[in-house]
Amino acid sequence: MRLHHLLTQGAWRIPLALIGFDVVFVHSTKPAPSDPLRLTASINESDLRLREGERKKFARSTGGTNDITSKTLSADEVIGEINNSNYGFIPIAVGPFGEMGSIFRRFWDGSDPLPLPNFDSNRPEAERAARRSILVDTPWDILGKADARWKSERGDSLFDGSYLTSLPSIWAKQQ
Secondary structure (H helix, E strand, O other): OEOOOOOOOOOOOOOOOEEEEEEEEOOOOOOOOOOHHHHHHHHHHHHHHHHHHHHHHHOOOOOEEOOOOOOEEOHHHHHHHHHHOOEEEEEEEEOOOOOEOHHHHHHHHOOOOOOOOOOOOOOHHHHHHHHHHOOOOOOOOHHHHHHHHHHHHHOOOOHHHOOOOOOHHHHHHHO
């Protein structure tokens, strides 16, 4: 997502030049529990599994070689290039039932993210990127902000012209 810095007065301004997203699917091999206490534990376990998927995107296992420059970077140097370019990086961890990781939920609807996981000491750039993903410089609650802007500019007009989608957030969640 490229961010335009010459926007109107009401636009959302942030210091990042670009935000990148990377999707990871987190699988579960356990059947859904039927008892409510086990269900709560399963939800917490799912959140932790999603957080681990997010951690693995920041602390990716392999680097790479640029085909044009022939420069080879370690996995942490790749994330360092993202950080040093003033880019944001938001992993989108998706669970087996469509649930999303807490970092993307913060971006999407303003939910509080889980505490960040621990990173190995040889992955300082991964930890730096993870911290940046939940700082105030990175957009959060984009759907709430879109709803507020819609209401401010359009009042009670229906988004997308349908009574089924009165706000941008409802339209986005139905897609």
